[in-house]
Amino acid sequence: MKLATLHDGSRDGRLVIVSTDLSRAVHAGDCAPTMQVAIERWDNVVGELQQRYVALNKNQLEDAFDFDVSQAMAPLPRAWQWLDGSCFLNHGELMQKAFHLDPIADADTIPLMYQGAGDDFLGSRDDIRLPSEAHGIDFEGEFAVLVDEVSMGCSTAQAMEHVKLILQLNDISLRALAPREMKTGFGFVQSKATTSFAPVAVTPDELGAAWSNARINLPLKVEWNGKWFGHPHGGEMNFGFDELIAHAALTRKLSAGTLIGSGTVSNADRAAGSACISERRAIEMIEHGAPKTEFMKFGDSIRMQALLPDDAELFGSIDQKVVNASIK
Amino acid sequence: MKLATLHDGSRDGRLVIVSTDLSRAVHAGDCAPTMQVAIERWDNVVGELQQRYVALNKNQLEDAFDFDVSQAMAPLPRAWQWLDGSCFLNHGELMQKAFHLDPIADADTIPLMYQGAGDDFLGSRDDIRLPSEAHGIDFEGEFAVLVDEVSMGCSTAQAMEHVKLILQLNDISLRALAPREMKTGFGFVQSKATTSFAPVAVTPDELGAAWSNARINLPLKVEWNGKWFGHPHGGEMNFGFDELIAHAALTRKLSAGTLIGSGTVSNADRAAGSACISERRAIEMIEHGAPKTEFMKFGDSIRMQALLPDDAELFGSIDQKVVNASIK
Numbered sequence: 001m002k003l004a005t006l007h008d009g010s011r012d013g014r015l016v017i018v019s020t021d022l023s024r025a026v027h028a029g030d031c032a033p034t035m036q037v038a039i040e041r042w043d044n045v046v047g048e049l050q051q052r053y054v055a056l057n058k059n060q061l062e063d064a065f066d067f068d069v070s071q072a073m074a075p076l077p078r079a080w081q082w083l084d085g086s087c088f089l090n091h092g093e094l095m096q097k098a099f100h101l102d103p104i105a106d107a108d109t110i111p112l113m114y115q116g117a118g119d120d121f122l123g124s125r126d127d128i129r130l131p132s133e134a135h136g137i138d139f140e141g142e143f144a145v146l147v148d149e150v151s152m153g154c155s156t157a158q159a160m161e162h163v164k165l166i167l168q169l170n171d172i173s174l175r176a177l178a179p180r181e182m183k184t185g186f187g188f189v190q191s192k193a194t195t196s197f198a199p200v201a202v203t204p205d206e207l208g209a210a211w212s213n214a215r216i217n218l219p220l221k222v223e224w225n226g227k228w229f230g231h232p233h234g235g236e237m238n239f240g241f242d243e244l245i246a247h248a249a250l251t252r253k254l255s256a257g258t259l260i261g262s263g264t265v266s267n268a269d270r271a272a273g274s275a276c277i278s279e280r281r282a283i284e285m286i287e288h289g290a291p292k293t294e295f296m297k298f299g300d301s302i303r304m305q306a307l308l309p310d311d312a313e314l315f316g317s318i319d320q321k322v323v324n325a326s327i328k
Numbered sequence: 329m330k331l332a333t334l335h336d337g338s339r340d341g342r343l344v345i346v347s348t349d350l351s352r353a354v355h356a357g358d359c360a361p362t363m364q365v366a367i368e369r370w371d372n373v374v375g376e377l378q379q380r381y382v383a384l385n386k387n388q389l390e391d392a393f394d395f396d397v398s399q400a401m402a403p404l405p406r407a408w409q410w411l412d413g414s415c416f417l418n419h420g421e422l423m424q425k426a427f428h429l430d431p432i433a434d435a436d437t438i439p440l441m442y443q444g445a446g447d448d449f450l451g452s453r454d455d456i457r458l459p460s461e462a463h464g465i466d467f468e469g470e471f472a473v474l475v476d477e478v479s480m481g482c483s484t485a486q487a488m489e490h491v492k493l494i495l496q497l498n499d500i501s502l503r504a505l506a507p508r509e510m511k512t513g514f515g516f517v518q519s520k521a522t523t524s525f526a527p528v529a530v531t532p533d534e535l536g537a538a539w540s541n542a543r544i545n546l547p548l549k550v551e552w553n554g555k556w557f558g559h560p561h562g563g564e565m566n567f568g569f570d571e572l573i574a575h576a577a578l579t580r581k582l583s584a585g586t587l588i589g590s591g592t593v594s595n596a597d598r599a600a601g602s603a604c605i606s607e608r609r610a611i612e613m614i615e616h617g618a619p620k621t622e623f624m625k626f627g628d629s630i631r632m633q634a635l636l637p638d639d640a641e642l643f644g645s646i647d648q649k650v651v652n653a654s655i656k
Contacts, residue, residue, distance in 0.1 A: 011368075011583075040339075078583070080406055080447035083517065104512050114514040115443040119408035119583035131481055131579060152653055153459055174579055184432050186442040187515020189411065190578045250518045251459060251502055255339075255406070255447035325480055 001046075001053040001203045003028070003165065004316075005035050005073045012036060013073045017053050018200050022316055025067035026056050035076045035201070040256045042148045042164050069316055074121035075167055075201035076146060076259065082118030082195070083248050084142070084171060084261035085111050089238040091266035091279055098282035111239040111247050114187045116171075118259065122196035124318045128172055129325040130193055130298075136175030137296040137322055139224070140264040141275030141304045143216040143234055144169055145241045146201060150254040159245035160214060166207065168198040168220070168306050168315040169261060175278050175295060198304065198315035206314065214240025216306070218314065220265045222275050223303040224296075229280070230273025232265040234306075275304075298324040329374075329381040329531045331356070331493065332644075333363050333401045340364060341401045345381050346528050350644055353395035354384050363404045363529070368584045370476045370492050397644055402449035403495055403529035404474060404587065410446030410523070411576050412470070412499060412589035413439050417566040419594035419607055426610035439567040439575050442515045444499075446587065450524035452646045456500055457653040458521055458626075464503030465624040465650055467552070468592040469603030469632045471544045471562055472497055473569045474529060478582040487573035488542060494535065496526040496548070496634050496643040497589060503606050503623060526632065526643035534642065542568025544634070546642065548593045550603050551631040552624075557608070558601025560593040562634075603632075626652040 002020065005013035015028040015035050029052070031045045032038035038045055055061050086092060089108060096103055104112065122128065130137055146165040154162070177191035204211045210218045217235035221228075239247075244260050265275045274280045281291035296302070304318040330348065333341035343356040343363050357380070359373045360366035366373055383389050414420060417436060424431055432440065450456065458465055474493040482490070505519035538545045545563035550556075567575075572588050593603045602608045609619035624630070632646040 078408055080408065081445055086514070106508070107512075110508075112512055112514050113517050115445055115517055117409055117443055117580065119586065120581060129480070135579065152457070177579070180434070180438075182513030184435075184440055185510030185513060185515070186414070186440050187513070189441050189443055189576060193579050248517060251463065251505070251521050252445065253448060258447065 001050055002200045002206065003035065003038070003049070003075060004067070004200050005075055005077055006071050007073055011077060013077050016067070017049060017056055018067050019056050022067055022200065022313065024056060024064045026052060026061050026064045028052070036257050039146060039148055039164060042256070069199050070125050072199040073123045074197035075165070075199070076257065077121055079118030079121070079257055079259045080255050081258040082116040083113055083258065084116045084263065085113045085239065085244050086263035087111050087237050087239045087244065088263055088266035090236065090268050091264050094279055094282040094286065098285040108238065111244055112263070113244065113247060116188070116192060116195065120194055122194050122320070124196060124199045124316060125320055126196060127321050127323040128193070128196065129323055131325045133295070133297055135177055138173045138175050138277045139222070139296070139302045140171035140173055141220045141222050142169050142171050142261045142264055143167070143220070143306070144259050144261040147245060147254060147256070147258050147260065149256040150245055150249045150258070152249055152251065152253045154246055154249040156242045156246045159242040162245060163204060163241060165201040166204060166211070166216060167201045167259070168304065168318070170196045170302065170304060170318050171261065171264065172196065173276070173278070196318060196320060198318050200316045202314060210308070214242040218306045218308065220275055221305045221307055222273070225300055228273065230275050232267040232272045232275050234262070234265055236267050237262055296322050298322055329378055330528045330534065331363065331366070331403060332395070332528045333403055333405055334399050335401055339405060341405050344395070345377060345384055346395050347384050350395055350528065350641065352384060352392045354380060354389050354392040356380070364585050367474060367476055367492060370584070397527050398453050400527040401451045402525035403493070403527070404585065405449055407446030407449070407585055407587045408583050409586040410444040411441055411586065412444045412591060413441045413567065413572050414591035415439050415565050415567045415572065416591055416594035418564065418596045419592050422607055422610040422614065426613040436566065439572055440591070441572065441575060444516070444520055444523065448522055450522050450648070452524060452527045452644060453648055454524060455649050455651040456521070456524065457651055459653045461623070461625055463505055466501045466503050466605045467550070467624070467630045468499035468501055469548045469550050470497050470499050470589045470592055471495070471548070471634070472587050472589040475573060475582060475584070475586050475588065477584040478573055478577045478586070480577055480579065480581045482574055482577040484570045484574045487570040490573060491532060491569060493529040494532060494539070494544060495529045495587070496632065496646070498524045498630065498632060498646050498648070499589065499592070500524065501604070524646060524648060526646050528644045530642060538636070542570040546634045546636065548603055549633045549635055550601070553629055556601065558603050560595040560600045560603050562590070562593055564595050565590055624650050626650055
């Protein structure tokens with residue numbers, strides 16, 4: 001099943017079911033007016049939503065309409081909790097090598113994770129409004145899972161049953177602000193701007209065999225200003241989402257609607273390219289002694305798509321521009 | 329004006345107006361069924377709420393009822409964004425001295441702040457359910473402000489008009505888990521458990537002269553297992569809440585209902601005691617070479633009250649126990 005949220009003037013929008021080919025949609029109905037309500041009542045509503053999804057795909061619903069991606073908000077327009085991992089260790093190792101950083105202790109056995117701001121996500125076509133190019137504007141292509149309520153102390157084995165939906169996102173990052181914040185030990189506040197999401201969230205069965213080992217085993221195609229930037233594969237994630245959920249739930253329950261991200265997708269094979277600029281710059285520093293690629297400028301565009309084996313877009317695409325927030 | 333949220337079976341509870349002496353309450357009504365709705369529509373609803381508050385204090389409302397603090401949730405039971413500062417530098421300096429840590433660069437000019445989990449706050453009488461005493465269970469007495477929507481780039485001068493309510497909280501912390509998380513640079517996930525709040529949020533005018541210089545100039549009385557632990561004064565905060573708001577809004581807007589905390593209240597005068605155990609332990613390490621005070625055990629109680637000059641409880645009190653989460 002595929003779900004999206006359309007603008008209706010409210011902060012939480014209106015939940016719709018989207019056809020597999022992303023062409024048609026239908027309102028989810030009173031049982032689940034918003035994504036947050038759907039995830040809070042998941043077991044009670046999934047049957048009805050699934051029935052309508054099947055009928056939508058068969059073109060049997062008279063109240064269906066064309067799915068207009070430009071009207072879609074983030075599938076969950078705001079989250080009560082947004083936790084983001086950094087679980088492709090290749091990325092961290094490149095950064096350490098380039099910047100001569102000390103390795104993070106236990107990074108191969110305990111997942112890195114930060115608490116993010118979930119109060120205001122962007123849709124896939126929304127402009128990324130930022131105040132300064134000097135902040136080092138970067139994208140980060142990631143996958144995420146949306147869970148229903150997870151009890152404190154949930155085990156890795158129990159974690160998988162809580163994964164209800166899978167999403168794809170752009171974790172917009174401000175690289176010039178991050179080193180100072182990391183040095184404090186307090187994590188990211190100014191250096192993580194608003195996060196944007198591909199238009200459609202999908203149930204795990206939509207991935208078929210690509211949902212295995214608690215990972216999204218698909219390439220994430222990233223284009224910057226219309227040019228190939230990378231197509232790293234999600235299967236190389238060093239921790240599964242089951243491990244991320246158990247990690248986050250060690251000392252507290254996770255409320256229904258908690259989003260957990262993978263961190264920027266990154267592969268050891270250099271031919272796969274990267275899903276963020278800072279990683280390409282790190283590779284340039286390692287190979288040439290200095291970075292050649294600059295960060296994003298106002299007016300730049302970023303496009304991301306996770307592709308199924310038949311090249312179909314699983315989540316739709318992220319396709320957005322960076323704009324100068326000081327120009328109204 | 330004083331506001332609280334009563335349990336009604338929902339996650340967001342029902343907003344009530346509470347009398348100045350905390351004895352009586354009345355439902356806020358349809359204009360503001362929940363605290364989140366109230367803060368999102370603040371300018372449109374504050375007049376009506378304020379009128380009812382005046383009438384409640386004059387005992388003129390037939391639908392008023394006794395305010396039962398045991399039925400109160402956190403004033404905002406969950407927050408779309410919870411940002412917590414560490415803005416009493418005396419606290420950080422004691423920790424650095426005790427643990428021989430390097431000083432944090434620019435700590436006196438840029439406020440320390442982390443992104444916290446706001447999905448599930450505790451009320452003032454709720455048990456603090458935790459899985460292990462070995463995690464180093466600690467309290468942290470703090471103040472916080474609740475803001476309406478703050479635009480990206482908001483200045484310190486503009487910030488004050490966004491402060492609509494003031495709260496008092498216990499930022500429950502797990503000290504054995506924090507050093508590893510801080511070393512990663514990614515901030516706190518496992519080491520910050522659910523945060524609890526005093527029952528009543530108040531508008532700044534309730535503080536009278538104690539709300540000045542963007543600080544809460546009141547002592548916070550802390551009792552652990554019924555014994556005095558400290559009464560540090562909020563006026564010694566090294567950054568004002570105006571500076572915290574501007575800091576947080578540098579690269580993104582803050583949605584209405586963002587909560588911003590002060591960090592544990594801490595005074596240079598040792599006679600003021602402390603608002604968290606880790607600080608007392610740091611003082612013991614500095615003075616005696618080793619900590620003497622242990623962290624909290626299951627069954628321990630913690631009580632916090634901010635007192636007005638006439639000794640009235642401004643926010644009501646936090647009065648809760650730590651319990652073993654593995655015992656149902």
